[in-house]
Amino acid sequence: MARHPLPRILSKGSAQIARSRELARTAADSATDVLHPLITITRGLRRLAGAGRRKWAATPKDRRGPLLFLVASVIMVVALVPYGPLLAVITLTAAAAWTGRDRTSQAPTGPDETQAGRLRSLYEALVPYFSAAEDPDPLYAHGGDWQKAFSAYEFDADGRVSRLLIRYPAYFTDGEAQSRARIEQLLHAKSGRGREYYFEWDEEANELTVRVLPPLPTDIAAQRFVTAPGETVLGFTDPADVQRTLPLTYGEEQRDVPPVVWRTGVRSTEPHLLVAGEPGSGTTTLVRSIALQVLRYGDVVIVEGGATGEYGCLTGRDGVLAVECAPAGALASLEWAAHETERRLIAANRARQAGHPTPEDVKHPLWLLLDRPSALVHLAAAEGRKDLQALLQVPLRHGRAAGVTVVVAEHFDGMEFLSDAVRQHTRARVVLGPASSAQLEAVLGAPPHTTPTRDVPPGRGYARLGTGPVLRLQVPATPDPYDDATSEAHRQAVLELLPSRTTPADAEPLPAKAAVAEG
Numbered sequence: 001m002a003r004h005p006l007p008r009i010l011s012k013g014s015a016q017i018a019r020s021r022e023l024a025r026t027a028a029d030s031a032t033d034v035l036h037p038l039i040t041i042t043r044g045l046r047r048l049a050g051a052g053r054r055k056w057a058a059t060p061k062d063r064r065g066p067l068l069f070l071v072a073s074v075i076m077v078v079a080l081v082p083y084g085p086l087l088a089v090i091t092l093t094a095a096a097a098w099t100g101r102d103r104t105s106q107a108p109t110g111p112d113e114t115q116a117g118r119l120r121s122l123y124e125a126l127v128p129y130f131s132a133a134e135d136p137d138p139l140y141a142h143g144g145d146w147q148k149a150f151s152a153y154e155f156d157a158d159g160r161v162s163r164l165l166i167r168y169p170a171y172f173t174d175g176e177a178q179s180r181a182r183i184e185q186l187l188h189a190k191s192g193r194g195r196e197y198y199f200e201w202d203e204e205a206n207e208l209t210v211r212v213l214p215p216l217p218t219d220i221a222a223q224r225f226v227t228a229p230g231e232t233v234l235g236f237t238d239p240a241d242v243q244r245t246l247p248l249t250y251g252e253e254q255r256d257v258p259p260v261v262w263r264t265g266v267r268s269t270e271p272h273l274l275v276a277g278e279p280g281s282g283t284t285t286l287v288r289s290i291a292l293q294v295l296r297y298g299d300v301v302i303v304e305g306g307a308t309g310e311y312g313c314l315t316g317r318d319g320v321l322a323v324e325c326a327p328a329g330a331l332a333s334l335e336w337a338a339h340e341t342e343r344r345l346i347a348a349n350r351a352r353q354a355g356h357p358t359p360e361d362v363k364h365p366l367w368l369l370l371d372r373p374s375a376l377v378h379l380a381a382a383e384g385r386k387d388l389q390a391l392l393q394v395p396l397r398h399g400r401a402a403g404v405t406v407v408v409a410e411h412f413d414g415m416e417f418l419s420d421a422v423r424q425h426t427r428a429r430v431v432l433g434p435a436s437s438a439q440l441e442a443v444l445g446a447p448p449h450t451t452p453t454r455d456v457p458p459g460r461g462y463a464r465l466g467t468g469p470v471l472r473l474q475v476p477a478t479p480d481p482y483d484d485a486t487s488e489a490h491r492q493a494v495l496e497l498l499p500s501r502t503t504p505a506d507a508e509p510l511p512a513k514a515a516v517a518e519g
Contacts, residue, residue: 044100115155120146125190130168139169160192163211174203188451197451216474218457221493229297230265235473260463260473262428264405270466271400274426275409276443281433282459282475283409284310287371289478292497295319298365303330305372313481318499327380334391337368341395344402368406374414389419396425432461444470
């Protein structure tokens, strides 16, 4: 079928309509430029009138009469003064013009030269990893357009990248941990060291979001946390990773901080905890913080392998059954704990068979806190004594049903001496202090989504509860109150949390407690 041309009237009409629209748009722009001062003054008068109405509404009723009299007096004086009305009109016009000005500041539409150079450098560094010779239309190529690869970006006050959204080709092996680690290490080095970066991989959309995490607060002192029995605060993390906050006291003010809460008890899936770190990283601080929280509703047995007296403040306190630093005392305490676990299991089983509720002494929590047990293992072996860790098998295997919780803190150089039972049953893990990616993955079972930094404050690390995500962690400051290097504020905070001293410091409360429990 042959196509007939459009009638000339229609073709001419379309051109005339387009020309008319262009003329109307030009006339409107010209009119806006000409009438811009009038528009500004009108906008200012409207704002001044609104401010006057708000002032009148906020004035109490008993003061509105004097205010009207004052305004009327001013108007009368201005009317009587020579050139008064003219000056009043000029003043009002100037005030309206100043009030009605356009206050929106023009934000820069793109990065400056230095920021663009940083983005171009990142783009060129990613070319070898995100390009392939077989790609007919590569997204990454030397000398290519970095704006197509970086969808969004933000910079901090120093001009360094603080947030970056990276697009990458679909054939990149983002499902392999090694491929991800290479990209994360490269971005960490090129974006600026000394900061902690969070990497969020969106495999479905082929996008990687990189953002700089703010440092966790280090000024949180030990205090009574608002938790239920069976909940222990290991530390504090980022707000986006947890759905709960705790009200904390910072001197005279209060803040809501997101905590890392470890839940223990009969229904807990992570009944025991393993803490690893370098010397001075805060492992002892975390164990001391746990002890102060547990003593509110349970009993504690402490075995200190370092023999440095870090737990001397707890000796003889109410609820502290023993603080042992020697192999003989540690063996006696752990043997009693193993027998106590068996006694609780038998009592609970008999109560269930008889149809009675679980006895209160079985439900009363018992915590075994071991700090650096590998040191005592060597001493016990040298003295020909039994292995300490062999006595932990019963509390580790049956502690959840018997209300017994085990916490083991060890340095990295002693991790190889931990028994298989400790490694298998401590499903809650914490790593504190500087650690490599291999060490973090070996202890936590999964790599963190952030890049660990070299210089970290004490008590800073990562936590993972069971098969959950790896969370950043900052342990609350819980130093030894008898240490001379402790600040007065932190010393008083710890002393306020200590239970009352019921026995002399050199007494041994364990046999009395054991006799009561066995009776």
